[in-house]
Amino acid sequence: MQARERSTEQAGLAAHAHGVLRIDLQSLKENWRRLAKRVAPAECGAAVKANAYGLGIEPCARALWEAGCKTFFVALPQEGGDLRTLLPEATIYVLSGLLPGSAPLYLASRLIPSLSSPEEIEEWAVATRARGGRPGAALHVDTGMNRLGLSREQVQALQSSPALKSIEVGLVMTHLACADDPSSPMNTRQLGAFMALRARLPNAAASIANSAGIFLGREFHCDLVRPGIALYGGNPFLEGENPMSPVVELTATLLQVRHIAEGETVGYGATWRAERPSRIGVVSSGYHDGLRRSLAGGPALAYIGGLKAPIVGRISMDLLTIDLTDVPPELARRGTAVELMGAHITVDDVARWAGTIPYEILTGLGSRHARLYSPADSSR
Ligand SMILES: *Cc1c(COP(=O)(O)O)cnc(C)c1O
Numbered sequence: 071m072q073a074r075e076r077s078t079e080q081a082g083l084a085a086h087a088h089g090v091l092r093i094d095l096q097s098l099k100e101n102w103r104r105l106a107k108r109v110a111p112a113e114c115g116a117a118v119k120a121n122a123y124g125l126g127i128e129p130c131a132r133a134l135w136e137a138g139c140k141t142f143f144v145a146l147p148q149e150g151g152d153l154r155t156l157l158p159e160a161t162i163y164v165l166s167g168l169l170p171g172s173a174p175l176y177l178a179s180r181l182i183p184s185l186s187s188p189e190e191i192e193e194w195a196v197a198t199r200a201r202g203g204r205p206g207a208a209l210h211v212d213t214g215m216n217r218l219g220l221s222r223e224q225v226q227a228l229q230s231s232p233a234l235k236s237i238e239v240g241l242v243m244t245h246l247a248c249a250d251d252p253s254s255p256m257n258t259r260q261l262g263a264f265m266a267l268r269a270r271l272p273n274a275a276a277s278i279a280n281s282a283g284i285f286l287g288r289e290f291h292c293d294l295v296r297p298g299i300a301l302y303g304g305n306p307f308l309e310g311e312n313p314m315s316p317v318v319e320l321t322a323t324l325l326q327v328r329h330i331a332e333g334e335t336v337g338y339g340a341t342w343r344a345e346r347p348s349r350i351g352v353v354s355s356g357y358h359d360g361l362r363r364s365l366a367g368g369p370a371l372a373y374i375g376g377l378k379a380p381i382v383g384r385i386s387m388d389l390l391t392i393d394l395t396d397v398p399p400e401l402a403r404r405g406t407a408v409e410l411m412g413a414h415i416t417v418d419d420v421a422r423w424a425g426t427i428p429y430e431i432l433t434g435l436g437s438r439h440a441r442l443y444s445p446a447d448s449s450r
Pocket of ligand 1: 117119165245279280281282296297298299300
């Protein structure tokens with residue numbers, strides 16, 4: 071479809087949408103290129119699990135591929151199958167490992183499981199024995215996270231395992247528990263543990279770093295890095311400057327403006343009381359759309375016409391309310407777009423206001439938004 075027609079279609083969609091999510095694929099590509107440059111000669115992959123952190127795996131993975139990314143990480147084989155259809159030549163790792171009984175799915179879509187238990191290794195060995203070409207696998211070793219991954223004892227025991235000898239290990243990886251805090255001693259402890267375990271395993275490429283891990287230093291880059299959140303513009307660190315460019319803008323529509331008297335309350339639970347005659351804007355976005363209830367009662371803001379409008383009262387499923395008293399009436403009319411993330415509000419701000427992390431905000435943005443991509447995703 072022509073880019074122009076496509077953007078007209080996009081505009082039409084936006085007009086009827088509850089909220090509009092604008093995803094800047096150019097910034098996504100720039101973020102990937104910046105990280106790729108930083109880690110070279112190590113390879114830079116991309117975590118696109120959970121529908122590319124809620125932003126849409128198809129356009130995002132395609133843009134990343136165009137930027138030069140060849141290696142992708144998904145959580146589940148289903149996600150990997152979808153991605154395979156989109157990118158026939160990509161290398162695709164499944165981070166949740168080999169799901170029981172699902173090896174045929176991996177083989178059919180040429181997915182590489184990240185094996186993290188002796189049972190998974192055994193099952194993969196049996197499933198691949200019958201196949202020629204020795205399909206690749208990754209080994210995930212645990213170095214202190216205690217989530218997925220082979221323990222030190224299991225790695226030790228595996229040295230004499232026929233199953234391990236019969237599979238093709240292309241990558242050995244671990245995952246950092248505290249990379250978002252560069253001062254944590256856990257980081258170098260895990261690096262040391264990883265190097266020791268790696269020496270006991272088949273000779274293969276190595277991978278440690280997620281987004282934050284990339285910024286911990288060269289020794290964390292190894293052969294391949296696995297950034298996710300940084301690509302999508304979230305701050306990989308708990309504190310301090312965000313080194314990445316924003317990718318997401320979220321706007322909703324002002325549905326109604328109402329005038330209330332001093333002393334009146336707004337919303338469920340009557341939690342917010344007007345201390346002066348006020349103008350309240352009702353906005354077409356709520357917790358179903360990822361505007362979490364925990365945003366209420368704190369410093370959370372929206373912007374309208376570039377001016378601040380505090381979020382007041384509880385957040386409902388489909389609606390939220392903002393205080394427009396200090397915004398000139400001509401800037402805040404029925405139908406006006408309200409910025410919930412964008413030029414003035416980062417995903418990190420929203421996460422902080424809601425008491426969570428940008429990952430949870432992005433992946434929680436809900437299915438109801440029109441997702442508009444710029445430049446328009448014209449290849450569909
Ligand atoms: C999600 C994930 C990543 C990406 O993490 P970010 O913090 O988003 O960069 C990397 N590795 C593993 C194992 C993951 O689960």
